[in-house]
Amino acid sequence: MAYRVLVVDDSSFFCRRVKDILNQDRLLEVIGIARNGEEAIKMVTELKPDVVTMDVEMPVMDGITAVKRIMQIQPLPILMFSSLTSDGAKATLDALDAGALDFLPKKFEDIARNSKESVELLQNRVRTLAAKRGLVARRYSTASKTAFNSPGTTAKTQIFMRSSSVVVAPAASQTDVKESFSTIRRSSGKRYELLAIGTSTGGPVALQKILTELPETFPHPIILVQHMPGSFTKAFADRLNHNCKITVKEATHGERLVKGCAYLAPGGKQMLIEGSSRNATVNIVETHDQAHHLFKPSVDLTFQSISQVYAGNVLGIILTGMGSDGKEGCAALKQKGAKIWAQDEQTCVVYGMPQAVTKANISERNIPIFDIAKSIVLEMQIK
Known part of the structure; x- marks a missing residue:
């Protein structure tokens, strides 16, 4: 069964190209497209994707805010697309702190020309992250209910535990x-x-x-x-x-x-x-x-x-x-x-x-x- 993907971006061109590229992989299926963070939250709860690709800068609700909300209500792997600027770097790091699992530079020219390297990179990255869905969900349901609220847990530790860059073993006491x-x-x-x-x-x-x-x-x-x-x-x-x-x-x-x-x-x-x-x-x-x-x-x-x-x-x-x-x-x-x-x-x-x-x-x-x-x-x- 293919991994279910939600694509979130306010650019129709970018959404269409990402969808086409991901659907070329028999292990991936784009099940929906959201134009902003608010739509993304709604579609995550309705469609229950295995993985989300998320733009940073969008109208109505930006990607960082959307990541925070999604990780609170329905934790799952999120791949950020970010611009190669100093502001884009800061926003991407904020998104990782908020819970995004990974990021890729947003290069319109590579997506447009359908280069083999870019296509394979995007497909491989989305497949790899989608496979982490169960572990991310278990980490949040276990760590958030136990260690997150345990005595002595510092604010920095809580920020770290929110991030999907670590999967805590649910069975480990x-x-x-x-x-x-x-x-x-x-x-x-x-x-x-x-x-x-x-x-x-x-x-x-x-x-x-x-x-x-x-x-x-x-x-x-x-x-x-x-x-x-x-x-x-x-x-x-x-x-x-x-x-x-x-x-x-x-x-x-x-x-x-x-x-x-x-x-x-x-x-x-x-x-x-x-x-x-x-x-x-x-x-x-x-x-x-x-x-x-x-x-x-x-x-x-x-x-x-x-x-x-x-x-x-x-x-x-x-x-x-x-x-x-x-x-x-x-x-x-x-x-x-x-x-x-x-x-x-x-x-x-x-x-x-x-x-x-x-x-x-x-x-x-x-x-x-x-x-x-x-x-x-x-x-x-x-x-």
Whole structure:
């Protein structure tokens, strides 16, 4: 049976093209089109789609408000279409905070010319998110009724729990979580000089969850590689910096890595780390001779460069994301003696990237997203 899709956009042309593209896939069926957020809410309750594609800017009711309402009344996966502007970046990040599962840049020219790459990307992304419908619904019905209202739950935690970038296992009690965490409490005693994290689909909220829990006294530099358009990364870094105790910034060419600062790779470029572990610097390049790396930025390329500078004194973590970017880079790090962890399947939006390092026996731990920050602090013996 095909996944049922609701398309929400005030552009008749865009709606028609998205509908045509999705209906070409035998596993997808567009069951309705809404012209604004208000219509979308009504059609979600009447048609009960498996997934929604949502524009950000619309008359009557914008996409962000619609996402918030939908996640309150009938939680389901939502894919945002966003413009490649700084305002579009902020709005998209707001939508992810509100509960949207993922986003794609809104490129009229690609939709119009029906390019194979754009068609396959949209179809694959909608299919992948639609398959998460049951997990999103269970997460909201379970987490919202229990942990969301439990004593000690902070406002930031509530915002995180509202976001569909994390799926909480409905069968797991608080006791289960504590028991599972107790098995990874003891530090290995290894010496570290760098933390490196790579992610893609679902990464923005997952990164926010981890980084907001790291202490101000974090003793090492942090490298972040998130698949994201170039116009989005500065806005994302600024948002993280505002919410975190550590410093977070979009990396710039030539700057020196310092402890307690997280460097986000700029979108649309490659970020390499050069020099020595005591004097490591950032090298931002437009292109790279390893042309098979399609992602800009590429987790593989960045992690491989880290292995040449920091050798094995690295904790590398792969979070939720589609594909296998990061597997080669993690293999290079592990060969030098680094430790590699992966986010567990149940809390991933897409288990592709963590699964790749897990199946290759590169990752030694698979950790739920809500335990990763604690695990980092304990493993690195941070006071």
